[in-house]
Amino acid sequence: MFGTKPNPEGITKPAIDDLLSKVDSKYTLAVFGALRARQINSYRQEMKSGDGNITEVGPLVPSAPEDKPLSLALEEIAEDKLNLTYGE
Numbered sequence: 001m002f003g004t005k006p007n008p009e010g011i012t013k014p015a016i017d018d019l020l021s022k023v024d025s026k027y028t029l030a031v032f033g034a035l036r037a038r039q040i041n042s043y044r045q046e047m048k049s050g051d052g053n054i055t056e057v058g059p060l061v062p063s064a065p066e067d068k069p070l071s072l073a074l075e076e077i078a079e080d081k082l083n084l085t086y087g088e
Helices: 016-020 026-049 069-078
Strands: none
Touching: 016 026, 016 069, 026 069
C-alpha cells in the first residue's frame, strides 16, 4: 500500500484519545503540552550552556537528544507524570 504505515507514529504516539482523557479539552492539551515543551527546551539549553545553572526540570520519561520537546511533553501527560493545575 502506498503512503501508509501499519503502525504510524508522530501525533498518534501517544494516541490522541488517550491524551484527551487526561485533560478537559483539546485546547487545554495544546496549552499544557506547549508549556511543558518550553520547559524541556529551556532545560536542554541550560544543559548545553554548561554553566551549572539549571532552573528547569528535564524530561520525566526516557528520552534521546533527538526527541522533540513536544513529543516528550505529550508522553509525560499520557503516562501521568505531570499534574495539571490551573493558575488564578
